[in-house]
Amino acid sequence: MEFLNDWAEWSPRLLQGLWVSVQVTGLALLVGVPIGLGLAVLASVRSRIVRWIVIVYVEIGRGMPAIVMLQMVYFGLPDAGIVLDSYFATVIALALTTSAYTSEIIRAGLRAVPEGEVEAAAALGLKQWDVLRYILAPQGLRIALPTLLGFAILILQVSSLAFTLGLPELLSQAYSIGASTFQYLSVLTLAGVMYLIITVPGGWLVENLEKRMSRHLT
Template structure:
């Protein structure tokens, strides 16, 4: 126990720096991935074949390929195509792709759950198709999908631990670095796990609370 406390005091600041990088990577991936997911959610059912095929490709590859494979592809594969990205940019791009793919299906499910009567009512009021999407379908669909999207955000935060494989100095990377230099892997990984839990558990409770609040009318 004393060893755990000593390690926490000595290397806590370094691990907190790694935690900040993990949170930054999560927020960036969500900021770019969720709007793309909204676009892809309409793209997979679009009438335009080019748009539909591109959307299906990105969604299926993003969901079918493990995040670790996408990370390696962005970091090691793109330089072969004469595109050089930093480790942080590569990780952000890969996790954005994963976020867009999974959120597209979650948002599409939410949009399809909007009662048809809501759409019919908007048309009866003379609303255009665009206004119907903007004021009726998308807001209600996002509200339905919000708890699932929040749950996915927690999983994405945990998935940032894979970014150590491309030299991003996130929490797990810092833990490996400290462990390899001190050979005190157990206490370092325990502290890292507690830091992950300190973010993931409250966020999970928040998603459950949001789901209950949004379903009170049902």
């Protein structure tokens, strides 16, 4: 079949683009998830000012479309004297979006930890930092893990929007090949298959983790 020959010819270039997509997704999660954890913790402090700052940040990050965030970081920051290439602009924009969403995911996980354990730790004289470090964070992150993994798959898909910045990720490479061969349907189908090779097993992993967590919690 002729399209298989075309796919074999295009695959090395598309795999390079897929590797770029995986890189920016991984870096965005590596930066964004710890920030999300920090925001989840700050959302529970006594200071009303701090809580409101966190709420505003999270609502803006969740309410703003990812493509707008990408455009703002890449085209907007130069107005402030900060010039970034498309790679780092994508990582920063996706990390900002990730931190906003994962803060709510992690906060829900922290709140799911039984209050009795927190009260027992306080009765034993543990400081708040120790309670967070040894009780809340380990259990809360474990509860939130399946949802976090599901969100990671979503961020990989969202990274395709970086083609608007000229980043040579998977979708951008597919469009480039399509522009030179005029076989858009075939090359975009191959790009979709490459995404599915990652997202489908990832979805199964998330589903299995959720089932295991449900058995643990019950």
